[in-house]
Amino acid sequence: MKLNIFNTADEVLTALADHFIKVGSESIAARGKFTVALSGGSSPKKLYELLASTSYADQLDWEKVYFFFGDERNVPQDHKDSNYLMAKKALFDPLMISPVNVFAVDTTFEPAEAAAKYWEMISAFFDEDELSFDLVLLGLGDNSHTASLFPHTPVLHDTTPGVKEVWLEDQQVWRITLNAPLINEARYIAFLVYGEGKAIAVHHILEDAEDIEEYPAQLIDSIAGETAWFLDEAAAADLEDRE
Ligand SMILES: O=C1O[C@H](COP(=O)(O)O)[C@@H](O)[C@H](O)[C@H]1O
Numbered sequence: 001m002k003l004n005i006f007n008t009a010d011e012v013l014t015a016l017a018d019h020f021i022k023v024g025s026e027s028i029a030a031r032g033k034f035t036v037a038l039s040g041g042s043s044p045k046k047l048y049e050l051l052a053s054t055s056y057a058d059q060l061d062w063e064k065v066y067f068f069f070g071d072e073r074n075v076p077q078d079h080k081d082s083n084y085l086m087a088k089k090a091l092f093d094p095l096m097i098s099p100v101n102v103f104a105v106d107t108t109f110e111p112a113e114a115a116a117k118y119w120e121m122i123s124a125f126f127d128e129d130e131l132s133f134d135l136v137l138l139g140l141g142d143n144s145h146t147a148s149l150f151p152h153t154p155v156l157h158d159t160t161p162g163v164k165e166v167w168l169e170d171q172q173v174w175r176i177t178l179n180a181p182l183i184n185e186a187r188y189i190a191f192l193v194y195g196e197g198k199a200i201a202v203h204h205i206l207e208d209a210e211d212i213e214e215y216p217a218q219l220i221d222s223i224a225g226e227t228a229w230f231l232d233e234a235a236a237a238d239l240e241d242r243e
Contacts, residue, residue, distance in 0.1 A: 001221070002228040003206075003243070005236045009046075009194040016192055016230045017050045020135065021059045023188050027134040028064045035125075037068040037178060038091075039137040039147070040083025043192055047137075048090035062095050068122065070136055070183065071148035072105035074114070074165075074174035082107075111165035111174040118176060119163035131161065132185040136178070138220065140193045144201045146217035148177035155179050156212055156219065180219035187225040191217075194232040202231065203238035 006012045020036075027034040038044065050056060073081045084104040092102060103125065105118045123131065138146045148166045149155060155164040161182035166175045183189065193202055204215045206229070212219050221227055236242065 001206075002226060003231070003236075004228060005231050005233060005242060007233055009232045009234075012192065012194050012230050012232045013047050013050055016047055016190060017056055019188075019190060019228070019230070020047075020051060020137075021056060023135045024060045024065060027187075028061055031129075031134075032064065034060070034065045034135070035068065035133045036065065037070045037133050037136040037183075037186070038083070038087050039070050039139045039192065040072065040086060041139045041141070043139045043194065044137060045086055045090050047192060048087060049094075052091050052094035057095060062097060063101070065097070066101050066103065066125070067092070067097070068103045068133065069105055070138060071175055071177040072107065074107055074111050074176065076107060077104065105176045107176070111167075111176060115163045115165040115176045122163065122182075131182075132187060132225075134186070135188045135190065136183050136186040138183070138189060138191045138217075140191060140198055140201050140205065140217055142197055142201055144204050144215040144217055146191070146220060147183065148175035149180060149216040149219060150175075151216055152213050153216075156216055161185055180216075183220055184223050186222055189220060189222045189225065189227040191220075191227075191229045191231075193229065193235045196234040196237065198235040199238040202229075202235050207240060 024034040072083050075081050077084050140146055153166050155166050158179040162179050164179050205217045
């Protein structure tokens with residue numbers, strides 16, 4: 001596990017954008033394509049905007065980048081809460097990414113069917129290739145969830161790679177998520193976490209005793225690749241060990 005701590009959120013975003021370009025370029029050089037699972041929520045929007053800016057837009061052959069989603073809310077793709085819509089506005093549209101390069105969750109199906117179809121889509125895409133994303137981007141919720149691996153949900157006990165529907169009792173909504181075994185197959189996993197509101201969750205995940213029911217992001221640990229955290233000082237404030 002690699003811990004990268006920066007003074008400001010802007011420095012975190014620049015470091016992760018550089019990492020994205022580095023992993024993307026290496027993947028394209030090695031295998032002719034770059035497969036990335038995007039995170040949702042509010043934190044990554046600025047990262048996507050940065051990647052689409054003039055500083056980064058010409059640093060990658062975007063036609064060879066294939067975008068997936070680590071998780072999705074069970075809402076139509078034009079809904080304000082859709083992770084797909086956020087990425088479309090911040091990244092795909094500005095870079096004029098072809099729709100054939102974007103693999104979104106089809107939320108017109110019932111949640112269980114949408115999850116099964118997304119897993120079929122991912123499996124068909126990788127086909128004969130090793131089923132592992134080059135990069136999985138993740139965030140961290142204040143309640144220690146990542147992707148849509150929420151506390152006390154059955155998906156936390158999955159032991160084989162796949163995609164699952166998740167019911168959130170407190171919010172009365174469904175989500176669709178890659179499970180931890182699938183995320184952990186990735187060559188690179190990168191957590192983007194900034195802001196003081198995340199400090200307690202960061203401490204729980206990185207320094208508390210294992211309790212995956214309470215702290216689901218503790219499940220994330222790349223099997224053969226690298227898991228890196230990109231934090232600002234505010235999010236790292238409760239860490240005792242920064243090595
Ligand atoms: O609901 C979600 O939350 C987490 C964290 O998001 P943030 O808004 O606190 O940055 C995110 O990683 C996940 O993809 C998203 O669906």
